Amino acid sequence: MPKSKSAYSTPGKIGKLERHILVVWVDNEAGVLARVAGLFSGRGYNIESLAVAEVDKKKHISRITIVTEGTPQVIEQIKLQLKKLIPVHKVADFKRNDKEILFREMALFKILGNSKKQTKVKIICKKYNPIILDKSSKSCVIQVTALRREIDKLTLDLRPYGLISTSRTGAVAMTKGAKIFN
């Protein structure tokens, strides 16, 4: 055993990491995002992606979708800590591989190239609902919606075809069927 010169105990075994999606309903008030983000940074949790916008204009409720990774114990702790925040109304939690949940991210790609290249790009993006938002003889901006790993792959695949800029959102999530989050 290594020599411990600490007034604290040595770390124990670390459990298996799981990727989770947390959906958090909050009052849309000043500083609420800082409270949520600060909880993650202050307690050493990880935010992989974050999407937030007001979803109820009347009640000023925002919906935050957070992708995070941690052991089951850490995920449980994140949920409990989030619920303690005063502006938080409810928290829903899903494993990334949950089949009942839909996930989507959106990305904008700017492509530099002639119409030949642009056509190829459209073909590569075909499966991911491509929409051309802007087009000129030398460039185009294309919007796709897909899963994270698919967008990761697209950014690699498009590089030879003149991809010069990528902008993407965090994941948003929704349940399948008639059920809603609770």
Add this chain to the structure above:
Amino acid sequence: MPKLFTGAEIVFKALIDQKVEYIFGYPGGAVLPIYDELKNHKSVKHILARHEQGAGHAAEGYARSSGKAGVMLVTSGPGATNAVTALTDAYMDSVPLVCISGQVPTHLIGTDAFQECDTTGITRPCTKHNWLVKDVNKLSETLHLAFEVATTGRPGPVLIDIPKDIQFKKGIYKFTNNKLKKKLNGKATSKISNKDLDKFIEMMKSSTRPIFYTGGGVINSGPEASTLLRELVSITGFPITSTLQGLGAYPGDDQQFLGMLGMHGTYEANNAMHDCDLMINIGARFDDRITGKVDEFSPNSKKIHVDIDPSSIGKNIKVDLAITSDVGQLLKSLIKRFKEKNKNFLSSNKHNTSKWWEQIENWREKKSLNFINSNKVIKPQHAVQRLYEITKDQDTYITTEVGQHQMWAAQHYKFRKPNRWMTSGGLGTMGYGLPAAIGVQIAHPEKLVVDIAGEASVLMTMQEMSTAVQYRLPIKIFILNNEYMGMVRQWQELLHEKNYSESYTAALPDFVKLAESYGCVGIRAKTPDELDEKIKEMVNINKPVIFDCVVDKSENCFPMIPSGKPHNQMILGPEEEEEISDEGKILV
């Protein structure tokens, strides 16, 4: 049209409606309108501290000894940043504290104005919640909500930042009981199910080696919870140990009490925690000073955890039965249900736990709190014991600073009632005890209040002696003076090859003269012979006293659990030191 009040008036109206009698604070530019209003509200008395940290700890001492929320009032910028230590301390130890801070006028926020800081940003991680009030019409609502957040669920500090222009502006005042039904720290309002209670009782009945492990949650739940705890312990006949914060919830001199557990807990308490088959955690949080290495913490026991804060459950240790509840409520329903079905539990269960008690008595035989006394120098443990013997027959309130003296106080001073013991456990704030004693004395003007202190800690907030003298608060500062930061020195002796790097304080003040310069009384004791007489002298003076108790410089605090070791491998005293320093694995 409703009557309009200025922001400053609204602050006082809210304080009065919240039945606040004392506020602890320090004025400054951004809170002047509130201070100006003070003269119109005679029922709210202001205690002028000498530093905002002192104001905060005094408010904490007031809160912990009275069960009410402590209130502090500070200015913007440095006033707010100085309050951060006290807020964090209150956050870690679950003390209800309401901090009102001034802020620069709204139109200057964000311009780096004079004495501006991002107060709500800085205090966000050390409060339960905080507010920057930008609309005077929302001020009263915010203040009342603040009190509710601070005092409900697991208590804690809150902060309300009020810009100076809002203090002048006129607005409406409303006092409606807030409906924070949504959650008191999650789900404290949830009912305790009979199923859980029956499981609880079943686990108690089938256990042969049970132990109660109780903490600050019992104290925070109010005096009734302590009474109920005593009843539960008495009708079950189980042994009980307590955390540092829980001392006083159960009488320290009772036969069923095994003493404090944890790093400097007793041999019997820690061994019982390690070997038990049922651990009943009531209002404690499996802190790392208690568990040591979590993988080897009480390996063969079933565990029950009662906590008001759902995020405390399962954070460090997995348990078999978790109940999210206020301690008092849980104990009440548990005892009721237990008594209904188990009339003669104590006598019928005696043989079940008799072997366990035999084992505990064997551990007790070790007398782990013993120390080698001297007739030449005062041993610090002896000093605490003498203080206890001389003051135990009156209702004494003890505060402490942080370090060796704090552990000796916890080990050797036996508390019989809750709310008599105020110490900084979670944050470990040196300088806590003196201002906390001021707050305690304010809440209990007729009682004896003693700060068991170290000379290094007490110098951190020594300026508050001036506060004590100003308000004629006869607090007693009982300094165990070994000229070292004792706990640091002990770690260095045991972990760092006796390299006493910067832990000796040269050029200490003469505490007797220091006391005189503040206008209070200084007493010094140098030998064991004169100790009793001097302590009696201190107790009998109706003025603040600084007591300079010159103690053995090299005494270490035992017993202790070395780092990386489970509870059943404690070090009992200096004769075992050689062995540990070889391994060099001491967790102090």
